[in-house]
Amino acid sequence: MSDKRTMLIDSAKKLFSENGFYATPTAKIAKEAGVSNGILFHYFPTKTELIHAMYYDIKDRIFKYSMSQIYKEATLKESIYTLWLAAVEWNLENSEDFDFMLQFENSPYFSTEIEKKHEYVQMIIELAEQGRQQSVFKDIDPLLLFQIMSCLVETNVKFLKKNTSLQNDVEFKNRLFEIAWDAIRK
């Protein structure tokens, strides 16, 4: 994997999260990365392919991080808590990735088919199915449970980004988790 390819993705991420991807010319991305315009299209034949590559790159990284946090002997609630916290903290620490994702997932570039394919989503859906069978979660579609958790994480991260003083407040974060937990538990 080339150095320049990575630098292009990083620059794109930065500029996209600042101005959105429609207001970010490819030429500017190349300039920011300190490479030529032509090399961008050498690695990513179209701007769309660059954007898709970025999406998968981010999902992979958050998945790896989440998996590193989880442990096997945990109860269901503990697992959900760990995953919830991992998602919140990862998104706070990777703010540009978060902004990019928000924009991407609500743009015409995105479809639910793209989303469902990823192993990260599959893993959480399985967990939701488990909790439902054990009568711990409310009796609704596991995909919907996943989407509810996701949208709550999203809302919480947005809120914490605006209220920086609360970002390290463990007690507050626990209260936020209780909201999510009460929503899905029976």
Add this chain to the structure above:
Amino acid sequence: MSDKRTMLIDSAKKLFSENGFYATPTAKIAKEAGVSNGILFHYFPTKTELIHAMYYDIKDRIFKYSMSQIYKEATLKESIYTLWLAAVEWNLENSEDFDFMLQFENSPYFSTEIEKKHEYVQMIIELAEQGRQQSVFKDIDPLLLFQIMSCLVETNVKFLKKNTSLQNDVEFKNRLFEIAWDAIRK
């Protein structure tokens, strides 16, 4: 309020929800509305102002609809239920408005300052404040409570749009409401 102005907004809504607003040229909007290119800029000096006008137009309409559903003697839970249901049903019935809103609220055109200005948002924030003071809701920022309700409505509408058979299932909708209610109640 001119006829053509309304037609421009309607055409823009249709095209934006199909292709997104960056992929929709102003010329196409005018053509779809059956008016000249120039008149678009007579009513909306810039494309951005057209987009903002559409946002306020939609908020106004959902506000009016919600207010028509609510009644004064209702308990707090009843009021929240009515507002939640009104939002879900309105968004289901006004699918193009919903798609536009999703896109807009996650684009660089949008800011929380714009959101907070609207009386619809103000009204719900007040209700949230009320519930918090009465110890019915969890003890968190009313704005956050509003955003949590909004994101849950959003998720529910997205889900119902994909599962058309559930759209008229009152019992299912009640279960969806319980999720939202459990999330915010103490």
Add this chain to the structure above:
DNA sequence: AATTAGACCGACTAATCAGTCATATGTAGT
């Protein structure tokens, strides 16, 4: 030494698009 292939450059182009402008018509007040 000759060949090849991929990385790399940046000037260039073809197309697109937001917004302008000269012009014209309707219409309401004086």
Add this chain to the structure above:
DNA sequence: ACTACATATGACTGATTAGTCGGTCTAATT
């Protein structure tokens, strides 16, 4: 009949931008 303003047109423009292309450089292979 005159003024003034809102409504309307559509050809036009200046700026921007995704993607191309002709060509150079380097390093490995034959």
